[in-house]
Amino acid sequence: MNFEPFDTGLVIERLKALVPDLRKVGGAADYAAVQELRGFATPSAFVIFAGESGGGTGPRGARVQPAVTRFGLALAVTNYRPGAGDQLGDELRKYIGLTRSALIGWVPPIPGATALVWEAGEVMDYDHSTVLYVESYQLNHLLQK
Template identity: 35%
Template sequence: MSYAPLDTSLIEQRLRDLVPAFEEVNGAAAYHTLKGLQDFRTGTCYVVLAAESNPAADGGQPRRKAAASAVFGVVICTRNYRDPHAEAAKDDAIIFAGKAREALIGWTPGNWSNCTWLKGQVLDSDQDRVLWIDVYHTTHVLGGNP
């Protein structure tokens, strides 16, 4: 039984296996070491747990198990090498995001619910890079089998 937060390493491995176009797929630890847009390497992807909540919190806490509604982000850095206004790199980001979405939407790892896509948007850009994020939702069970 595990009461740990959502294990994003499962998502990271899924992206490594199904989106070989990513040069690297990293987790939150690597993401949080980056201080600015210039520190992101193009072709990289980061999976970051954003939040967890108890969807049944108003109804009382079960004794040993609880659903955990989890929101996670997939952050993708692409190169902006053709266009000073970032439009070409945004196109590259959309291609990478599409491949990641294909790998994750509807995927049911272990005892989680299906991964559901919530939204996508540009986080930041400059003349060299565009940072794109897709936000997903799933539910896993605290105190359940891993």
């Protein structure tokens, strides 16, 4: 127990365990290594730490501080609908559903954690072979000594 930020590796491990059809599940460094849409192995998911703030629910004091953590989940899947990035294809809907099922309501094994809450999702980019869809999630937890 310490004051370290939330470990997004816990989310990566959960996705690997519960969504085995994903060819790759990685973090921010893996995501940043891809230079163009067709460089993504599809289907794949990337968990990216977005930030923390104070003000979460829970006890407060010099040894315990509540925190709100946000992270993003980028999904790269095959796009079978050329030029139709505003429509969600069957494969994209499938992986959105599988990853949401794995994450929404899950309580990570850390002090004071609340269930993960979905915030938003949107198509970020697409071409004739790949679509990139990004969702955001949040949870409350405790920073404590």
